[in-house]
Each structure stands twice: as C-alpha cells, then as structure tokens.
Amino acid sequence: MPGMRIGRKVIEQAQFVCERVAETARLMVGVPDYEAYVTHRKALHPSLPVMTYEEFFRERQDARYSVSNGRMRGCC
C-alpha cells in the first residue's frame, strides 16, 4: 500500500526532526549527544572505560561552568 508507506515516511521524518530538536535543546545547555560519545569511545578507545550517562552528565555540567581553562560564556 503506497499510502501507508508515505505515512510511515512522514512519521520517520517527524521522529528525526523531534530527535534533532531535543538534541539542540540539550546542547543549548551544554550537554552534547551521549550516544555520539559512546560510539566515539568504543571506536577509538575500546580498551578504556566509558562513562555512564549519569557520569557523563555530571562531567559536562561541571565543564560547562568552569571558567578556568579559557571558557567564556557571553551574556548579551
């Protein structure tokens, strides 16, 4: 049924857009994509430990607001 196929395609596209919006919202507050981090660690540093999402979140939260290593956040 071509109708259903188009319907599924629309849903998939909507899902894709929603995921990107959520990703943008998270990045706006300084938390990058966790899955990208896991993929990266597994691919390039398979022998090293991977942070859990909780550890990852805390690490990112602290990093966003530390100003000591040249991080500056603007305001206007």
Place this chain on the structure above:
Amino acid sequence: MTLREKLTWGGVALLGALSFAIVALARGESVNAAWLVVASTCIYFIAYRFYAVFIADKVFGVDAKRLTPAYRRNDGLDYVPTNRWVLFGHHFAAIAGAGPLVGPVLAAQMGYLPGTLWILAGVVFAGAVQDMTVLFLSTRRDGKSLADMIRAEMGPVAGAIGAVGVLLICIIVLAVLALVVVNALKGSPWGTFTVACTIPIAIFMGIYCRFIRVGRIGEMSVIGVALLLLSLVYGRTVAETPEIAVWFDLSGPDLALLVIAYGFVASVLPVWLLLAPRDYLSTFLKIGTILLLAIGIIIVRPNLEMPALTKFIDGTGPVWSGSIFPFLFITIACGAVSGWHSLIASGTTPKMIENENQIALIGYGAMLMESAVAIMAMIAACVIHPGIYFAMNSGGAAIGTDVVAAAQTISNWGFAVTPDMLTQVANEIGEKTILSRTGGAPTLAVGMATILSAFLGGKVLAAIWYHFAILFEALFILTTVDAGTRVCRFLIQDIVGNVIPSFRATESWVNTIVGSALSCLLWGYFLYAGVIDPLGGIWTMWPLFGTANQMLAAIALVLCTVVLFKMKKQRTAWVTIVPTVWLVICTVTAGLEKVFDPDWKVGFVANANRFADALAAGKVLAPAKNVGEMSRIIFNNYLDAGLSLLFAIIVVAVVIFGIIEVIKALGSPKDTTHEVGGALAAGE
C-alpha cells in the same frame, strides 16, 4: 545562477525595497509593524545569500576538505562533530541575551527609524561579519579563545590589553544588567516575589537533576517551568495581600544590595546547585519567549505608534544623553554588532562545527537571527503609546514623580498623554506606577504584554504577560550575574596572579571567596551608583556599557583584519576593515565626548565640574541633597570619565598594534598566520 534563481532573488529584493520604502518614508500616519518585519527579512536573506557566501568563499576561501577541530580532536565531549542545524541552535542560544532586547528599546527615543537602520546596516556589514570571521579564525586554530588568538597573532602586550578590556566590559555589563533588574523590580511586590521564587525552584531542580533523576533535563525543566508559572500566578495574590506584599515591596538601593549579595553567594556555590538549573530554565524560557513574540508580531501585526523620527535626534532625549552620532551606535550594540559574540564564536562552537563550509550559516546566520530579535524588541517598544514610553523611560529628575506632572512634561515634549492614561496602564499591568521604570525591560514587558494579550487572553491576562516578561528577563540576567561574577573572578585571579602566583589556584576556597567578593565589589559599586542616580542610572550607565561592548568588537575586528593580511588576503580585507574603522571612530568619539564634552549632560568631567563649582560656592545642587552626596556625585563622574578615557585608549592601542602587524604582514612574501591543521598537518 539559473534564471529562476535570478527571478526569485530579484523578487525578494523588490519586496524588501518596497517594504523598506513604506517604513522609511511614512510621515504622520502610523505604519504597520509587518512592513518592518518583511523589509528586514528580505534584507537578511539577501545579505546571507550574497554577502555571507561571498565572504566564506572568496575572502576566507573555506576548504570543505579540511578537517575541522571537531574531527581533528574528537573526544566525544568538547570536540564533537555536530549537525549544523543543531549547532546553529546552540550558537544562537549562546549569543542571544538581554542586550538585543534592551538596546533597541532605549534607542526608540529617537523614533523607530534611526535604530532600525543601524540594526540592519550594522548586522550585515559589522556584527555578522565579526561573528563569522572570529568563528573562522578559531575553527582554524583548534577552537582557541579570542584572548589566545590575540596573543598568538598580535603579541603578548596586545593580548594583555585585550584581557584588561574584557575585565572592564565584564564589570560594566554586570552592573548595567543588574541595574535593569533592579529598576524593573523596585516597588513591585509581584515581580520581586516571582523572581525570588526562582531561587528555591532552581535549587530544587539542581538537586533533582544531580542526584534524584540524574541528567533528566527535559523532565526537570518541565517541572521547573510549571513551578515558575505557578509562582507567577500566585504573585498577584502576594501583591494584593498587604501583609505579605510588604516583604517584597523593596526600594532600589535595598534591591541592589540583595542582588550584590546574591551574586556573591551564587558564585561561590557549586555550579550544579543554582547556576546550572537556572541556566537551563532561562535558556529554554528565552528561546520560547522569542518564538512566542515572533508569532505574536506576525499574528497581531500591530501599528507602530512611535513616529519614525522624534525631536530627540538632536541629542536632548530623556532616556540617554547624546546625539545620533556616535551615541545611537553605542546604544544599540547587540543586535547590530556585539563584542561579546567574539568570545562565544571562539568558545564552544568552533569545537563542534562539522565542516568549514558551515561557517557562514552558523556565524553569520545566527547573528542575523539575533538582529531579528532586536527588530522585534524595537517593534515591542514602538507599539506602545509614545507618551507612555517616555513616562517609563525618563528619570524622576526629568519628569517628576507624580502622574500629573509627568503627563504635563511629556505632553510639552509633543507626545500628548493624560495622567489617566498613565494610571490606567499601571492598573492594567498590575503595578502601582509606571513612572521612571528605566532600563528597557519594563517597557519591553509592556510592549510584549500589549502584543501577546492581543492574541492570547485579552486585557485580563495583560498583567500576567507583563510579569511573565519581567520574570523572563530577570531570570536570564540573574544567570548572567552569577556566571559573569565567576568569569570576573577568574580574570581578577589571572591578573593578580601575575603578582601573587598563589592567588591563581582556582581550587582554593580562600581565593574563591576573595575573588568573588572583589568582583562583586567592583560591579556592585557601579550598580549602586546607578541605582541612586536621580537621572535613572541607565541615562549615565548605558552609554558606558555600549562603549565597552563596541570596544571589544573593535578589538576583535582588528584581530580579524590582521589575520586576513597575514593570510595575504589584503585585497579582500576591506570586509573587516570597513566595520573596524567605523567602530573605532564610534567608540573613540564616544569615549572622548563622554570625557571632554562641555555639555554636562554628555561630558562626565563637565558634570563633575558643575557640582564642584557649586560645592565651592557653598551651594547644594539638585539632585544631591547634602554635601556628602555632592562629593559622591563628583567622584563618580570622575570615575566614569576615567573609564571612558581608558576605553578610548585601549581601542587606539590595539589599533596601533594592529597596524604594526599589518605592515609586517605586507612585508612578508608568504602566509604568516598561526593556523593548525590543513594540508601541512594532514600527515599528523
């Protein structure tokens, strides 16, 4: 370009020109804001399609095959290749803030046209070019910060001057933004209650997200926003219950001391407790409100009540002092060109960009969005009656403190308004008075309430919308106060650390407390001086803030120009030379006029002398009430004069360093930049 594309762009240009003509040539009758929206949108599209793409391809020569830092140093944390639209959103959220919302509101005292022209011309030729160029430079240097790039490309002395400049702008920005909050909340129990509630709400969210449901940002933000709205609605009850209201009905000086104390305490607390959750709330609320306002303007299409030009283009305006040149270009910084953005464009964004060919979209495009926000702020300020606009934005010394006197003064200026109108607006928004609510935020809130209540809720909800707008501005300004105090502390530690090395250790509690106290003392001093200033504080302080911001933009643009010359691209370097020259002229003229102008309304020294002469003659000059206040006004004016002079000197010094580097670069036969990566590094 195909014929079809040519026709499309021709159409866009024609539509833009037509709308612009309607906006610019209207005299006498009020113009619909929709024309302004259409005109600016067309200009943005054309500027992006032709100018931004030209800069990326022909000036920078971006290389789509060159690895960006996100790939070169991918660590899954700081350096992550990120989808361009996601990164666009991130970058826009980082640059958008209080500046583009406040500046245009203040500039509206000259009518909507001068400010609008500068917002559009400024963004296309200066602001967006600066953001994009700094992003390009940082991307080619593994995401180095502005200060590091100045040091590397222009030498350590220029780097040190730049660092002092950044510290100064930090102090002034914090003082002015805190002043905006204080002016919006003084004598407003509803607003003060709601804003005070954000502290326990944020702390709850902080604990929730750190320990109870770790990292569930979405869920936590929904709960936070719901609690905020609850406190917003309950605020009305607080304001109407005298026994509770008295606790939240505070004077300006009291609020100033509270904000300073808040800045100190917040900046020594762990970030996850207060700063992070507040930042999440304010970021989401900011984006949401901007979208809501955009939708509101498109649906309501209000008329602009403010004339295209007012008589205050001669520089006698009550909102801020000074003539169009250079002070209009100082008043609207963010939205046209903002030095702050150079710090962000060399911050996290270059570490995440996927490909150099996205620099135009993210650097130039996000700044165009910010400019659109400034245009919306201008519209919001101009849809309210001019009489009400001036009642809100003039200090008590200019219009008096009761509605009858204020209405008379403002009507004499040529903006007919009755005392009843002033009282009625105050009633509608649930406040006791609207007189002298300087700082832009309350005016913007009235404008937003007018627009939003026209399509959501009608007059019944106007008071809620007003306090929502105040809440949203106060929320992100207080986030800035917290984060900015930390930045300030770090800069002070870095500078003092040159003399006392142990002061650099950021882990030390003593250093943290001393550093935070010092930075709060610095910006707090200017805040307090602004709050007790009878001319409304903003009148004196905003030009100082604008000069500082444009000074930083000038420094960033000098760096951009130097690097273009070093890359042997001197033939197209005019794209940054033109805005650099303009900003240097503006900031230096403004700085010098602020010091030496014989008119006391413009020149700080002239004003100080006016008081000193009166003091010598044994007189007490209004607004001072006694000799002590006289001496304080004299001191503050000399201090402000000193700062203005310093800004001018910093700009001139950086320009001299820039010229030296440009001459050196011209003498060298080959590229002398300090880029990393690229073809040479391909074997790394």
